Amino acid sequence: MFNLTKTPNGFLQLLNGLIICTSVWLCSILVLLHLPGMKLLGMSPNWFLIWLVAWSVKRKVWQAAIAGLALGLIYDGMTTSEPSHILSFILVSVLTTKLNKQRYIGEDFISVALIVFFMAIMTETLLAIQSIWQSTLSLGVIWQNYWRIAIVSAVLSSLWAPALYFPLERWWEYVRQQERL
Secondary structure, eight states, X not given: OOOGGGXXXXXXXXXXXXXXXXXXXXXXXXXXXXXXXXOBTTBOOOHHHHHHHHHHTTSOHHHHHHHHHHHHHHXXXXXXXXXXXXXXXXXXXXXXXXXXXXXXXXXXXXXXXXXXXXXXHHXXXXXXXXXXXXXXXXXXXXXXXXXXXXXXHHHHHHHHHHHHXXXXXXXXXXXXXXXXX
């Protein structure tokens, strides 16, 4: 087995990149899978949003924005691209970094779950606004669906957030400690 405490920094960076890519890939798989017990009213957690909040909590704004852009592109590639997730994911990532810089949040499970809850509502709001501009559906239909989608997405995503946040944050904290040595 590898002793990561005595490995060169390059190997740790390579392993970190592999874990980042694998975790995004896992989120992609979870978006496509419809596992029993993970759905509520036909909706699943927004795994990319959870990953993005976990990533953005302790990152610089530009790093978070690039991650938001990348995940938005991946999500749009996996689903219909109208409305696009790119703008909402970039905004989520930037706002999450700003919240951390302002010290409004901690790094505990409750803070992350609350951030995910409100960011999910914001994401669905931006998607609903885009739908109003791009859709032939009436405003009443979009508004009615928006509330159901926003609340269910926010609740499910915030409940599942610690399951994804905890292992990723523990790993990234380990990497930060090793880089300081």
